[in-house]
Amino acid sequence: MHGRVKLKSTAQQEEEKRKEREKKLKIYVTAWDAVFAKRKNGMLDDEALLLTQQLLSSNPDVATLWNYRREILLHLETIREEVDVQKMYEDELSFLESCLKVNPKSYGSWHHRGWVSARLPRPDWTRELGLCDRCLSLDDRNFHCWDYRRMVVKMSGVPVDQELQFTDRLIGSNFSNYSSWHYRNACVPFNNMKPLGVILAFSEYELVQNAFFTDPNDQSAWFYYRWLLGRGMYCYVVPPLAQLLFLLSELSVEKTSVLQSELQSCNQLLELEPQNKWCLLTIILLMRALDPLGYERETLSHFQTLKEVDPMRGAYYGDLCSKFMIENTILKMEYAEVRVFSLSDKNLTTLCHLDQLLLVTHINLSSNQLLRLPPQFAMLQCLEVLEADNNAIENLEGLYHLPKLEDVSLKNNKLSRLSDLQPLASCPKLTRLDLRRNPVTQLVNIESELAELLPSVTDLLL
Known part of the structure; x- marks a missing residue:
């Protein structure tokens, strides 16, 4: 129709986008191959610097490219006058700002900026603080920026009062600014x-x-x-x-x-x-x-x-x-x-500080919500009597090689397999075992199997 703009179909648009992506990818791969060829040959020149800049402008998160770029800059630093070195690093800072616009949380960009700032003959710390202010105004939880700000403050000797006022301003506008609260503990x-x-x-x-x-x-x-x-x-x-x-x-x-x-x-x-x-x-x-x-x-x-x-x-x-x-x-x-330790009816869900009970001989853990006796329980080498009735214990991995253990009461727990009781076989003095109201007592031939597993037990309650 005359006088009307022809609208492209969806298929046409997708095809053009695909061709555009292929074109960009071809340019990127060509530059990538050229960069690694130069690095392989040890070439540290302006052309390599330009090629890495092209690649990092598109993707600033390639650590190898930043490493190569630093090698180039260190080499150029040795062959240029101080004025030229100052200009070179200032240009690098400008380039880094463009990279941070692509990805404000780029690990490589922030790390490289810290490296460049530290090597500048005459660093402009006011500029760097201004950059931090701008970045944090866009995202006040950018931890890369907070880390960089700490470095800038340390290097430039910014007064504590100034930094406290900065965090006051951010906290005043948003009490939820966790990063500002965290930053204060390094400032105050x-x-x-x-x-x-x-x-x-x-x-x-x-x-x-x-x-x-x-x-x-x-x-x-x-x-x-x-x-x-x-x-x-x-x-x-x-x-x-x-x-x-x-x-x-x-x-x-x-x-x-x-x-x-x-x-x-x-x-x-x-x-x-x-x-x-x-x-x-x-x-x-x-x-x-x-x-x-x-x-x-x-x-x-x-x-x-x-x-x-x-x-x-x-x-x-x-x-x-x-x-x-x-x-x-x-x-x-x-x-x-005393050497008797009672924690019965405390609604315990876990056990801790067992290393403080090494001399205890009698422990009562009954009527809690314990699911297991942890491996650390094996530290209790003086333990003689254990009461752990009315819990929800499913395994006894902690009752391993307790040389003085004689009496164990585990009534009304959730021990369901014979293998759950295997650790008790390593307790040579065990003579009394109470397993009443545990699922394991319903197994066929459980009494004879327990007698074989625990021959030292003479008083078995099922």
Whole structure:
């Protein structure tokens, strides 16, 4: 039809795109072959530099090309005057900006930029900070850019106050900017020997509290808060943990007065947000740092609430609660200096700190939620009696070669195969075994097979 633009069919468009791709690929492959031929022949000239530039402009993530490019630049650096070297590296920085536009998170581009900046005779750090500002304004979680900024700040000697103001600006516009919070821990000069460190610490508490009181469900501020409380500013160990360093809470390095004040603030937030998981978990950690035994009841209550409000992570909370309950029991045992260790009816889902129970002779793990006895259980070489009734134990891999074990009670578990009991054969003094209400007791000829597997057992309850 006269006067009308002819529209190309879809098939025509696809065919033209295919031809265009083939044309670009042919050019790319030709340049690629030429680059590797030059490198094989040890040619470090301007032409090789131009060829690598063509390839990297299309795909800046080929590490080999960046390596070859650095070899060329190092060679040219030795044969040129300082003015020319300055110009050469400035051109390289301009080229790198174009590569970052293609892929702002290119490992190779950022690494090469750091290398070039370090070799510049007269680096312009203000320009580099400006580049970081622009990149972070487009993506405030570009960790390559954050790493590069740390290098620039270190090399240029940017004042701490300036960097803190920079992160203040980003955090002020977005409390969820986790990268900015993380960057602050490298900026804030905490030092227990200087009053400035203490002053800054309290200003940081105020900043982070403003963040999580504004948006309690944002995890970024909570993670920074936990780091802030446990950063090691004070070399202080909270009693009664002083003699058991392996039980230290991640927050217990801060002064008791500060921890108590922060616990009060978190409790105030919990009154406003009773189902906030981050607040609940932080309160638990603060209680652990202050007085793990004194706050045990409140800790258990908060863990129960956590499982209800965040069921997806229920297993994690169960394991963490188990860890804390075992630590508390070890503390009590230390005070009493006994060799009987009872963890019955604690809702345990896992076992830990078994290396602290090497002298224990009697362990009661009954009425928990254990699925297995882990391999570390074999460390308990002094163990004589084990009670693990009313769990969900499916294998006994940890009951291996316990030379003093005599009595094992495993009533009401989920042992279903004879092979599950095989580790017990390595316990030479085992004389009593209770397997009542386990599926394995329903197997045909189980009694005779157990007698053959465990000849030392004289008191077998099925």
